[in-house]
Amino acid sequence: xxxxxxxxxxxxxxxxxxxxxxxxxxxxxxxxxxxxxxxxxxxxxxxxxxxxxxxxxxxxxxxxxxxxxxxxxxxxxxxxxxxxxxxxxxxxxxxxxxxxxxxxxxxxxxxxxxxxxxxxxxx
Amino acid sequence: xxxxxxxxxxxxxxxxxxxxxxxxxxxxxxxxxxxxxxxxxxxxxxxxxxxxxxxxxxxxxxxxxxxxxxxxxxxxxxxxxxxxxxxxxxxxxxxxxxxxxxxxxxxxxxxxxxxxxxxxxxxxxxxxxxxxxxxxxxxxxxxxxxxxxxxxxxxxxxxxxxxxxxxxxxxxxxxxxxxxxxxxxxxxxxxxxxxxxxxxxxxxxxxxxxxxxxxxxxxxxxxxx
Numbered sequence: 167x168x169x170x171x172x173x174x175x176x177x178x179x180x181x182x183x184x185x186x187x188x189x190x191x192x193x194x195x196x197x198x199x200x201x202x203x204x205x206x207x208x209x210x211x212x213x214x215x216x217x218x219x220x221x222x223x224x225x226x227x228x229x230x231x232x233x234x235x236x237x238x239x240x241x242x243x244x245x246x247x248x249x250x251x252x253x254x255x256x257x258x259x260x261x262x263x264x265x266x267x268x269x270x271x272x273x274x275x276x277x278x279x280x281x282x283x284x285x286x287x288x289x
Numbered sequence: 290x291x292x293x294x295x296x297x298x299x300x301x302x303x304x305x306x307x308x309x310x311x312x313x314x315x316x317x318x319x320x321x322x323x324x325x326x327x328x329x330x331x332x333x334x335x336x337x338x339x340x341x342x343x344x345x346x347x348x349x350x351x352x353x354x355x356x357x358x359x360x361x362x363x364x365x366x367x368x369x370x371x372x373x374x375x376x377x378x379x380x381x382x383x384x385x386x387x388x389x390x391x392x393x394x395x396x397x398x399x400x401x402x403x404x405x406x407x408x409x410x411x412x413x414x415x416x417x418x419x420x421x422x423x424x425x426x427x428x429x430x431x432x433x434x435x436x437x438x439x440x441x442x443x444x445x446x447x448x449x450x451x452x453x454x455x456x457x458x459x460x461x462x463x464x465x466x467x468x469x470x471x472x473x474x475x476x477x478x479x480x481x482x483x484x485x486x487x488x489x490x491x492x493x494x495x496x497x498x499x500x501x502x503x504x505x506x507x508x509x510x511x512x513x514x
Contacts, residue, residue: 169310170364173357180350180357239342 187236188281194229195278201225202271209260209267216256223249237277245273292341300334303349307356312363320377320426326359377426384422387435397424408432453500460484460497463510473499483507 201222208215226249233242248270255263307330311323319327330352337348366373383393383404394404405416407430413419418438423431443450457469459480470476479502484491487507499505 169312169360172310173360176353177357177361180354184350235344235346237344239344 188283190232191236191278191281194225194232195274197225198222198229198274199271202267202274205267206264209263212260214256215263216253219252219256223252233277236281241277245270245277248273293338296338296341296345299345300338300348303352304330304334307352310353310356311359322359322362322376326355329355380426381424382421383424383430384416384419384432387417387420389416393424399424404430413438456498456500456504456506458496458498459505460491460494462496463492463494465491473501475499475502 201218205215205218205222208218226246230242230246248266251266252263252270255266311326333348333351333355337343337345362372362376366376381393381397383390383397383399389404394400404422408414408416408419408422411430411432413432413434415438418434419432420435421433425431457466457472459466459469459473459475465477465480470480480491483505484494484497484507487509489507489509493510494507495510496508497505
């Protein structure tokens with residue numbers, strides 16, 4: 167009986183932690199997607215996107231700290247490497263910035279999808 | 290290397306805790322579900338130790354998830370015969386009244402070589418000596434030999450020896466087991482008296498077993514060179 171209770175407690179805890187982590191990743195990704203969309207708009211309108219780029223980099227840095235416990239290290243560092251190019255691109259050609267931000271947005275979306283249970287991520 | 294070292298230690302304790310949670314059944318003969326769990330646990334642990342890009346949580350979560358599910362399924366198997374049959378299967382009679390059930394052997398995909406090997410493992414070398422043989426859910430074969438082939442028991446010889454409990458270990462490597470002492474209805478006073486009479490003290494005893502206050506065995510520790 168004791169083992170059964172421990173097992174039920176463990177399963178419940180793991181399931182709860184899993185749901186919370188999926189919710190966290192989805193919310194963090196939503197914020198990153200919003201920032202990427204704003205930066206894209208600013209790049210298209212030829213206005214200064216530096217503030218949003220800084221915010222995106224800070225957001226990703228904080229997200230990274232938690233994501234490193236949930237995700238493969240190589241996937242996280244790959245996106246971090248792409249993010250580190252953004253500050254330099256803020257004063258470069260807007261087309262390059264748009265291409266980079268689209269790439270980052272897609273990578274972040276794919277990464278977060280792996281944490282949300284759906285047919286694609288399960289299979 | 291340091292990271293792999295630390296991960297190995299963590300996984301060792303995690304897997305030990307997981308196997309302890311599953312209970313003593315795991316250490317003996319394996320049911321099909323237990324075999325699956327054992328193989329999965331070892332693979333998960335290996336991946337997590339070797340590949341440091343995989344977060345530790347991705348090793349610990351599946352280990353405890355699998356073990357918890359196994360414990361719950363085992364508990365449900367205890368309560369429901371149908372679940373027990375679905376998860377573990379059921380034993381099959383392959384030799385009955387000395388006759389081999391060839392259909393059962395075909396269903397189990399047991400060859401004649403498998404059958405003879407299993408009988409030899411039970412010290413039976415002649416099929417004619419077997420009364421019943423059952424293929425258990427763990428894959429082992431339990432054999433009941435014919436009376437004419439089985440060693441005679443005390444009952445067969447018309448003897449009626451008294452039932453005795455096996456000896457219990459009172460001292461193990463200088464440490465006294467108070468539970469064993471209480472089981473035999475003895476106390477420390479008796480133990481000290483007996484050990485002193487043997488010319489030793491409790492820390493000097495390697496093993497001491499006893500069946501009752503008058504029948505005991507003492508083995509002293511060897512002096513270290």
